[in-house]
Amino acid sequence: MSSRRQADPFDIIRYWNTQRSVNGWWHSFELPDGTEIRGVCDLAGLENRINQFPIPHDLRGKRVLDIGTWDGWFAFEMERRGAEVVAIDSWDNPLFREMHARLGSRVDYRQIDMYQLVPDRIGRFDIVLFMGVLYHLKHPLLALERVCALTTDMAAVDSFILREQHRPGDNLARRPVMEFYETSEMGGQTDNWVGPSLECLLAFCRVAGFARVELRSVIEHSACVACYRRWPDLQPGAGDAPELIDGTHNINGGINFDSGADDYVSIWFNTGARNLSLEDVRPDVSGYGVRPFHVASLGEGAWQANFKLPPGLEPGWHDVTVRIGESRPSNPRRVAVDIPVTTAGLRLTGLCDGKTWIDGQLDRAHGRTISLWIAGLPENADRNNVLVYLDGRRLRITWMETPNNGGPRQVNVEAPDDVEPGVTQIGIQVADSRTEPADLLII
Numbered sequence: 001m002s003s004r005r006q007a008d009p010f011d012i013i014r015y016w017n018t019q020r021s022v023n024g025w026w027h028s029f030e031l032p033d034g035t036e037i038r039g040v041c042d043l044a045g046l047e048n049r050i051n052q053f054p055i056p057h058d059l060r061g062k063r064v065l066d067i068g069t070w071d072g073w074f075a076f077e078m079e080r081r082g083a084e085v086v087a088i089d090s091w092d093n094p095l096f097r098e099m100h101a102r103l104g105s106r107v108d109y110r111q112i113d114m115y116q117l118v119p120d121r122i123g124r125f126d127i128v129l130f131m132g133v134l135y136h137l138k139h140p141l142l143a144l145e146r147v148c149a150l151t152t153d154m155a156a157v158d159s160f161i162l163r164e165q166h167r168p169g170d171n172l173a174r175r176p177v178m179e180f181y182e183t184s185e186m187g188g189q190t191d192n193w194v195g196p197s198l199e200c201l202l203a204f205c206r207v208a209g210f211a212r213v214e215l216r217s218v219i220e221h222s223a224c225v226a227c228y229r230r231w232p233d234l235q236p237g238a239g240d241a242p243e244l245i246d247g248t249h250n251i252n253g254g255i256n257f258d259s260g261a262d263d264y265v266s267i268w269f270n271t272g273a274r275n276l277s278l279e280d281v282r283p284d285v286s287g288y289g290v291r292p293f294h295v296a297s298l299g300e301g302a303w304q305a306n307f308k309l310p311p312g313l314e315p316g317w318h319d320v321t322v323r324i325g326e327s328r329p330s331n332p333r334r335v336a337v338d339i340p341v342t343t344a345g346l347r348l349t350g351l352c353d354g355k356t357w358i359d360g361q362l363d364r365a366h367g368r369t370i371s372l373w374i375a376g377l378p379e380n381a382d383r384n385n386v387l388v389y390l391d392g393r394r395l396r397i398t399w400m401e402t403p404n405n406g407g408p409r410q411v412n413v414e415a416p417d418d419v420e421p422g423v424t425q426i427g428i429q430v431a432d433s434r435t436e437p438a439d440l441l442i443i
Helices: 011-023 043-050 073-080 094-102 140-150 198-207
Strands: 063-067 084-089 108-111 125-131 151-159 178-180 194-196 212-218 223-228 243-249 264-270 281-285 294-299 302-308 316-324 333-337 347-353 369-375 386-390 396-400 409-414 422-430 438-442
Touching (some): 063 073, 073 084, 073 125, 140 151, 194 198, 198 212, 198 223, 264 281, 369 386
Parallel strands (some): 063 084, 084 108
Antiparallel strands (some): 178 194, 243 264, 316 333, 347 369, 369 409, 386 422, 396 409
């Protein structure tokens, strides 16, 4: 074996840093008077990177966010195309401010940490640029979820990826793997944290909550991925819609979701389609599509699918629908996002055997279902937040009536197998409200 040192594939990063330390600028610029400022990234390369994405040349009326803007070339280019632009970085770069002044720019420049980027703080954007940022982040998937939440149409994700020269013989083209850099292993920079393979980058974008993830190109130093929030528009002659049976929280079975949590939706639907794959099933919540991670046949045309709650939903009620390929959307089922659970005058107005309908009793010879009528339930009451207790034991809710203009709602629960005969007490709790216990005769 030769004693000559093999070339480090990350030497290019060291070279770039040396060049930047000499001239200061990372991006190159052409000023209105024709003066050119030459940075490490030349104009042709910058234009080539942004042109990999389907971004219109006329962006009037659009909002664009540039995350990790650095000297600001991408932000100023989006402004030149007519967009209202917000540019974000984790530090106050004096070169950005210099170019901002020299161009007479109106770009809104802010210093915010990547993980603090939420819609409540900076709003939502038609297009989000995430150019050369991902591998600088210790939590790349969380960052992509933040990007997804801010995007209403398309995010342009450009990132370093591992290639054959970085890991010879590892067959990276087919493996969704990521390398972690604890200190300065990637080109001597301590702010380079991860190196995803191309398959890993694409998988991250899908799992982050985007509906469609499209590899646009792999160029010299990065991969360019367009990430869309919505399914393709419905076309004339679309196929028959599936029937959506239910849509609930995939862990607790309720209809309430927390946008700040890692919540997932389970849906059940009927369709005449057969042999469905992940690519065939297109769930949607209030216009935002999400690729499912689980699709399973339940037999006789019944199916289940699980998917991430779309990031960035506003508080309120949202319609869940599903399409099968290019079909029409299904009927909707409503879910509640970030709606507080509050009650007014919670009380139990009736209870009876769910089979015989005899008031105040449960006859175990006819089953174990108890039917209750509860007044004061909030509209977003569900199987998870309505707690029914029989002599201190929580009962499983098997069915809930939909809201009916504020009147009492029927709730069916199931008594345990080992419940003893005699008089016991049943009560309901929702949030901080409790009903007075009511007697139930078990025979």
